[in-house]
Amino acid sequence: MPATLQWQQSTAASATWSGSDSFIRFKAANNNTDDLNNPLVRPSAGTNYSWEKALRIYVASGTFTQLSSLRVKLSTADIGTGLGGNVAQAYDFKSAYTQPIGTGPMAGREGALGTSEVAWNNAVNHAIGDGVAVQWNGSDLLYCQLEIGTGSGGELTSWNTIAVYNEI
Amino acid sequence: MDLTNKQIQVAHLNGFHYIWQLERDDGKIVSQFEHDGEEVALAERFKILPKSPLDKYGDSIVVEGVRRGAWVATVEGLNSMSVDVEKGENLVIYRKSYLGSDSMKYFCYCLGVRREDVETDPVELVYYLCPPTVVLDKFKKPREFKGGITRSKDPLHRNEFDTFSSKL
Numbered sequence A: 001m002p003a004t005l006q007w008q009q010s011t012a013a014s015a016t017w018s019g020s021d022s023f024i025r026f027k028a029a030n031n032n033t034d035d036l037n038n039p040l041v042r043p044s045a046g047t048n049y050s051w052e053k054a055l056r057i058y059v060a061s062g063t064f065t066q067l068s069s070l071r072v073k074l075s076t077a078d079i080g081t082g083l084g085g086n087v088a089q090a091y092d093f094k095s096a097y098t099q100p101i102g103t104g105p106m107a108g109r110e111g112a113l114g115t116s117e118v119a120w121n122n123a124v125n126h127a128i129g130d131g132v133a134v135q136w137n138g139s140d141l142l143y144c145q146l147e148i149g150t151g152s153g154g155e156l157t158s159w160n161t162i163a164v165y166n167e168i
Numbered sequence B: 001m002d003l004t005n006k007q008i009q010v011a012h013l014n015g016f017h018y019i020w021q022l023e024r025d026d027g028k029i030v031s032q033f034e035h036d037g038e039e040v041a042l043a044e045r046f047k048i049l050p051k052s053p054l055d056k057y058g059d060s061i062v063v064e065g066v067r068r069g070a071w072v073a074t075v076e077g078l079n080s081m082s083v084d085v086e087k088g089e090n091l092v093i094y095r096k097s098y099l100g101s102d103s104m105k106y107f108c109y110c111l112g113v114r115r116e117d118v119e120t121d122p123v124e125l126v127y128y129l130c131p132p133t134v135v136l137d138k139f140k141k142p143r144e145f146k147g148g149i150t151r152s153k154d155p156l157h158r159n160e161f162d163t164f165s166s167k168l
Helices: B005-013 B160-165
Strands: A004-008 A053-061 A067-074 A087-094 A139-146 A162-167 B020-022 B029-031 B062-064 B066-073 B081-084 B087-102 B107-114 B121-128 B133-136 B140-143 B150-153
Touching: A004 A162, A004 B087, A053 A162, A053 B062, B020 B087, B062 B066, B066 B087, B066 B107, B081 B107, B081 B121, B087 B121, B107 B160, B121 B160, B150 B160
Parallel strands: none
Antiparallel strands: A004 A053, A053 A139, A067 A162, A087 A139, A162 B087, B020 B029, B020 B066, B062 B087, B066 B081, B087 B107, B107 B121, B121 B150, B133 B140
16 A cells, blocks of 8 residues: 555654644644644734744555655645735754744744745745745654734635655 | 456555556566555565666656556546656656645656666656546635646656646
C-alpha cells in the first residue's frame, strides 16, 4: 500500500509529536487545539505574531520502495481577501527541535508585510504561494508562523499547507 | 500486460487507482502485486538510477533495465497508460503524492523516459496522469477536479492538479 504519511505537531519543551488530522490553527497560544480561543488581532502599530507551529512529516505505515523529493507549498497565494498584504505565513526549516516561541518573529525570518498579497514567505521574502513548492530536507522540521500587520477589514480564509513527495 | 482479478482486488483494498507493471529487458513482466496479492517493492527487483544532486530532474525516480512500463488502472473508467523504452533510454515512473495539513491526499502518476544523449544535459519526457477527485477549497466547500493528462520535458512542469489546487 502507499506510504501513509501524517502531519505532526509539537508544542512541548522537548519534542512530543502528535498527529494532526484536522486543521492547524495559528493562535496566540501554544497548543494544537483547533478552537476559537486566543485569536490573533490586528495591531494598532507594528506586527503581531502567532505562536510558531513546529511541524514534521511522519511516515506512519505503508509498503513502499522509496520516498523522495519532499517539498512543501501552500494551496493558495491569497490566504484572505481585502487584507492589503498585511497577513502572511512565514516559514523556516530547523535541523533540531526547539520549543515554539510566541513573542516576536522567528529569528531572522520575518517576512515583509504590506508589499503584496504574500501568503508564504521567509527572510528573503521568497513568495512561494500559487502552487510553487520549495524543497524540504525530510530530516528538517518545518516551523511556521502567522504574521499580521496593521489595517482594518478583510477576511482571513482557511488554506492548506501541502507536503508533496515522490514515491514508488 | 493484463492483471489478475486478485491483483486488482488487492489494489482496490489498498486504495490504488493505478498500479505499476514493468517489462524487464529480458522480457519478464513484474507487477506491483504478485498473483497472491502480495505487494512487490520495486527497488528489490529493479535498479534505481542514481542522480547527481545537480540533476535538473532530481525530483523524478528513474528505473534501469526496463523496456516497457505501465500504470494499469484498477478502477473502471480510467485508462491505463504505457511507454516503450528505447535503447539509450531509462524509464521514469513514480507517484507524485500530496498531503494537506487538513489531511487531503492525492496521487498523480508520472510515466516517461529519460535520455542521456548528452551526459550533462539529460532530458526526461514525462506524462502526468491526474485522476479525478473532489477536494475542499479554502472556504471548505467541495470542488471537483475532472482530471487530466499532460506531457512535459520541463522539470518544473505543473501538472493539471497543481494548476487546479493553486486556484482553490
